Amino acid sequence: MKPSQLQDHLRRCHPDKTEKDLKYFQTLKDKFQKRPTLDRMFASTSQRNDHGLQASYNISLLIAKSGKPHTIGEKLNLPAVEEVLKTVLHKPASDIIKRVPLSNNTVERRIDEMSSDIEIFLCNYLQTTHFSIQLDESTLPDNATLLLAYVRFIMNQEIYEELLFARTLITDTKGESIFHVLKDYFIKEAIPLSNITSVATDGAPAMVGRYRGLISYLKQNVTGVLAIHCVIHRQHLVRKNLSVRLHESLHLVIDAVNRIRSNALNTRFV
Structure with missing residues (x-):
């Protein structure tokens, strides 16, 4: 619209605003743009x-x-x-x-x-990187046997350790059964077995058996994989051969700590 027509429209339709300055109209414009609309209310x-x-x-x-x-x-x-x-x-x-x-x-x-999102991200990352894995099977109170797998890997120049899976061993706890559970999970998640650089287990025959242990089956599929005896299990084995005097001293300390921690009011003394 031409300026002359705008001025004529202002005089005829809005005579009360003919004397207003530019700042007044800018304020009206801002109020109009900030008015509540249906889209903004929903947003x-x-x-x-x-x-x-x-x-x-x-x-x-x-x-x-x-x-x-x-x-x-x-x-x-x-x-x-x-x-x-x-x-x-x-x-x-x-x-x-x-x-x-x-x-x-x-x-x-x-x-x-x-948890599902974390597992998907972890499996996708393990598909393209090398990692070490720790396996351990334990028996639950209802006599069900659970296989736990932890992985340790490097990401962004930092070492991470995550729980990969927990699976129930349906048939038995033999090394072959444990290996098949591990292999089936890796196939399902498209993780190459060759990405495993080392495996840590306890000293159970099902894990370290020369012919039918988990490690023997794993070495048949992954050349050069390094087998490591879990450090925590090593400490447990060493503890069995402690001297009587040291064993009694540690037992006394453990009893004292447990007695204090059994009462919530006494935990501040620990």
């Missing part, structure tokens, strides 16, 4: 929900690390947050609490999703 609500979702994942991670029951999120964490908001910040907590889902099933689902 703001979505952003708040995203923050609540992120808080839900972070708290679920803390619950998983603490080893507490999943119900602690709904029974303790949310009431604690609500009390802090009301007492310290003097803010209404109902709207904020509603945006942070922490029910038992929700926390369990969050933990499963995070």
Whole structure:
């Protein structure tokens, strides 16, 4: 529109604004651009929900690390947050609490999703790098046998150690069965066995047997793999041959520490 037409429109339709300066119209423009719209309202609500979702994942991670029951999120964490908001910040907590889902099933689902994501990332990284692995099988109270596998690798010039998997040995605990569980997992996750540079185990025959141990089967598939006896198991073997005097001294110290730690009020003395 031509300037003359704009001036004519201003005089005829908005006579009360003919004497206003440029700053007034700029203020009107800013107010118009910042007015609440439907898109902005939905975007703001979505952003708040995203923050609540992120808080839900972070708290679920803390619950998983603490080893507490999943119900602690709904029974303790949310009431604690609500009390802090009301007492310290003097803010209404109902709207904020509603945006942070922490029910038992929700926390369990969050933990499963995070663990699955970590496993996928770890397996993808192990597909292209060399690493060492530690294997150990243990029997649970219900007589089920569990195979644990830890990996140690270098990433960004730092050494990391992560739990790779925990699998139940369905048939038996022989070296061949353990090797097949390990091999099947590596095939499933597309991790080459050749990326294993060393393996650490205890001294059980199923692990270090010359002909039917896990290491013998692994060496048949991975040339040059280094077998290491677990240091912790070595310490356990050494402890069996301690002198009587040293054994009694250590036993006395262990009893004293356990007695103190059995009472929460006495733990400050340790």
